[in-house]
Amino acid sequence: MELNIHLPTLLLLSVTINLMVGGLLWLVYRLRDRQTCFRLWTLACVTFVAGSVLAGARTVVDAPFVTVLAAHLCLGLSPWLVLAGIHNLLGMPLAGGGRLSRILFACGVLYVAGLLVSYAGDALVPRLLTALWSALVFSVAIYRLASCARTPRLPFQILQTIFGIHGILMMLQVLVISTSKWDLVGLDVDAVLTLILTHHLMLATATVMALPLLAFTQAERSLKLLAERDELTQLLNRRAFLQQGIAAFEQARAQRNTLTVLMIDLDYFKEINDRWGHEIGDSVLSFVAKIMSEELRDGDIIGRIGGEEFSAVLNTGSYKEVEAVTERLLRKIAERGRWLDGRALNLSASIGGVAMSPQTQSFNDMMRLADSAMYQAKDKGRNRSSLLRCQAECRAWCATVARQTSACSRMQTDSGGRSH
Numbered sequence: 001m002e003l004n005i006h007l008p009t010l011l012l013l014s015v016t017i018n019l020m021v022g023g024l025l026w027l028v029y030r031l032r033d034r035q036t037c038f039r040l041w042t043l044a045c046v047t048f049v050a051g052s053v054l055a056g057a058r059t060v061v062d063a064p065f066v067t068v069l070a071a072h073l074c075l076g077l078s079p080w081l082v083l084a085g086i087h088n089l090l091g092m093p094l095a096g097g098g099r100l101s102r103i104l105f106a107c108g109v110l111y112v113a114g115l116l117v118s119y120a121g122d123a124l125v126p127r128l129l130t131a132l133w134s135a136l137v138f139s140v141a142i143y144r145l146a147s148c149a150r151t152p153r154l155p156f157q158i159l160q161t162i163f164g165i166h167g168i169l170m171m172l173q174v175l176v177i178s179t180s181k182w183d184l185v186g187l188d189v190d191a192v193l194t195l196i197l198t199h200h201l202m203l204a205t206a207t208v209m210a211l212p213l214l215a216f217t218q219a220e221r222s223l224k225l226l227a228e229r230d231e232l233t234q235l236l237n238r239r240a241f242l243q244q245g246i247a248a249f250e251q252a253r254a255q256r257n258t259l260t261v262l263m264i265d266l267d268y269f270k271e272i273n274d275r276w277g278h279e280i281g282d283s284v285l286s287f288v289a290k291i292m293s294e295e296l297r298d299g300d301i302i303g304r305i306g307g308e309e310f311s312a313v314l315n316t317g318s319y320k321e322v323e324a325v326t327e328r329l330l331r332k333i334a335e336r337g338r339w340l341d342g343r344a345l346n347l348s349a350s351i352g353g354v355a356m357s358p359q360t361q362s363f364n365d366m367m368r369l370a371d372s373a374m375y376q377a378k379d380k381g382r383n384r385s386s387l388l389r390c391q392a393e394c395r396a397w398c399a400t401v402a403r404q405t406s407a408c409s410r411m412q413t414d415s416g417g418r419s420h
């Protein structure tokens with residue numbers, strides 16, 4: 001096999017690109033609140049460049065301590081730094097984080113020990129050790145990226161593909177080096193290793209270029225979460241809840257499906273605040289949010305739409321199902337909220353609910369009806385639910401709510417308030 005790859009040129013190109021991308025990552029690190037992953041990835045570029053330069057100096061310097069040992073330590077450290085950056089970005093601990101981290105650490109110790117023992121002898125052994133170590137680190141990186149199901153998936157898949165090809169190449173290198181001693185298949189070992197090195201350099205460059213893409217999509221995702229979540233309960237905030245509720249309503253109408261809106265309000269919450277303080281009040285709100293998240297289904301939309309007011313959109317219009325859900329919610333709140341943080345709080349809630357019907361022309365109609373049903377539950381003595389049952393009843397409610405709404409806007413106008 002005739003290969004016309006001019007290795008020094010390729011090395012120079014890879015070193016230049018890694019230096020440029022490393023510089024860019026360092027700049028991002030300085031500009032973006034010093035996010036640690038960017039510093040780790042900058043160091044990964046630097047160690048990769050250092051390793052490549054030191055290994056390349058082999059032809060002019062006869063000092064294996066530098067051109068083999070130091071070079072391979074740098075080349076082995078580089079993928080590990082990439083992995084450490086990914087861990088930092090995804091918020092996972094690298095050290096002390098379970099069995100996989102311990103195995104990786106043990107393999108790292110063996111790898112360094114192996115280099116120390118072999119660097120002065122056959123040059124292929126350190127190469128084999130570094131290839132094995134890199135393949136292991138890439139496999140762990142693939143596993144880590146796969147185990148956190150985040151959206152958008154694309155940057156994760158790009159990196160996983162690069163790491164996958166990289167890992168396969170490294171294992172191929174291990175295979176070629178280990179069989180080279182016996183010359184089993186008559187391979188031109190140097191040519192094949194040069195080919196592998198060429199791809200290795202290109203993939204290493206592709207990796208450092210793909211990392212910022214991953215970091216930026218992660219940052220965008222965090223911002224989106226921040227904008228649509230209620231800080232205290234981590235449920236959807238009012239704006240995001242309404243947005244998702246309207247979308248679910250339109251979709252249900254288009255597909256001739258149905259859904260139910262629930263309005264949940266804590267009873268006598270002001271007394272809890274007044275008696276135990278706002279901090280306890282806050283933990284009560286988090287407690288109710290937790291119960292709702294646990295008791296409702298994954299596809300249901302749950303939000304905190306006001307102080308002590310929660311709302312949910314359920315993917316069902318069945319009175320029986322909704323009744324079972326509200327009974328379960330009321331029971332859990334009362335049972336688990338009897339004592340909270342060592343205090344007798346005796347929590348309860350009132351729930352109003354309405355299913356989609358010809359009378360509910362918009363999601364806002366449903367919210368209004370569920371709200372007035374919830375007030376009916378309060379009027380009837382609290383700690384109960386009030387669900388609008390049939391179309392006739394719903395029609396009557398719609399008329400009442402419409403009268404109340406127009407009376408309210410009349411009152412606002414009469415008292416000098418502005419109606420929009």
Ligand SMILES: Nc1nc2c(ncn2[C@@H]2O[C@H](COP(=O)(O)OP(=O)(O)OP(=O)(O)O)[C@@H](O)[C@H]2O)c(=O)[nH]1
Pocket residue numbers: 232265266267268269270271273277278279280281282285306307308378
């Ligand atoms: N701790 C805490 N309290 C809040 C928050 N938002 C609103 N509140 C309080 O919630 C209370 C709501 O009181 P009300 O509207 O009178 O309702 P209630 O006491 O639950 O009475 P009913 O609903 O009629 O049973 C007020 O004291 C608000 O200060 C919050 O984020 N944290």
